Amino acid sequence: MGRYTGPKGRVNRRLGVNVYESNGAIKSLERKEFPPGMHKRRKKPTNYGLGLAEKQKIKFYYGLRDRQLNRYFNKARAIKGNTGESLLILCERRLDNVVRRAGFTCTRPQARQGIVHRHFQLNGVTVNKPGIMVRPGDVITLRKRPNLQNLYKHIAEGVTIPQNDWINFDESSLSAIVTTLPTFDDVGLIVDANQVVAFLSR
Template sequence: MARYTGPKTKKARAFGEQIFGFSRAFEKKKYPPGQHGNSRRRKQRSDYALQLMEKQKAKYTYGLLERQFRNLFEKANRKEGVTGTVLLQLLEARLDNTVFRMGIAPTRRAARQLVAHRHITVNGIVTNIPSYELRAGDIVGVRGKSQGMAVIRENVSAKSDVRKFPWIEFSPDKMQGAFISYPEREQIPEKINEQLIVELYSK
């Protein structure tokens, strides 16, 4: 199963954001990586460089490889609506992302692993495809045999408040929730300028 396995903090420092979650190493070095550290004078980025960086940030944030991301963009481009917004909605509708948003896993990478290891169900059916696209009304839950796993129970009990994602409902007691609808752009908390991604792929 292809995925990015390189250094996470180095990528986060390149984008200037903790896209993989909280990192003490990032807090110590909040500047781009490089042998000269923070003392290096950096040139102003071109429009193309800004567009490419925004695409890379979205790709690493949601855990997609290049071909997957390009295919998803083309799918968004064929749908009605604003392409950039539709792209983010499709990313949010991925099963691994929804498992992360529900608090079943602490990170998207951990959510992807839970899905791949057959711990997650969609509408009562075990689904091991992290990129599975959820539709409005789909019920996502933890498989019966997996509900007793300590790591899952700890994650669910530690989740602060799933209500900050109004397109998702989740019941910790039942260990299942619903993907209510595609989120509106202003509801998605990720700091991504999707218009730059559209401009990059439109060249």
């Protein structure tokens, strides 16, 4: 199955968290703070159901497929320390997430589309893979094309930049520098990482 392209508001309502940041999806959860569908009395969720919901938060928030998430999980298990925290830090280091966190775009899907369409450069090299892992010292810039500069300058003016201390974004030059690796405290998603680890370890 490919990437999810259905109604984003339904996902936010199902998970009870704004994993999608578009205005319509956020308003959908604000208007109806209950899951979609026929609202009969619901059974108490099982441990499997709770773990699945937490996993889905990560999957939709970062725009991952199950295979990609499992690959990150296997990498996280090989890293010393808390596996759940390492998993989320790996997801935070994705290029599309950094482009969003810096303030180039309003949402992660928008950032991913821009990267795939070769709008961005990493250390002076044009890239088209949203899953590239950034490192401290990496510089993210736009290609030197007037139409792209004008487009993203207009977008950046209306973007609320998530608070973070590991990315420096210069709005005047439309460039971002990764100053250090993110920590677990920099993760903006509210998720129970331990439940995700237990679910993916099954």
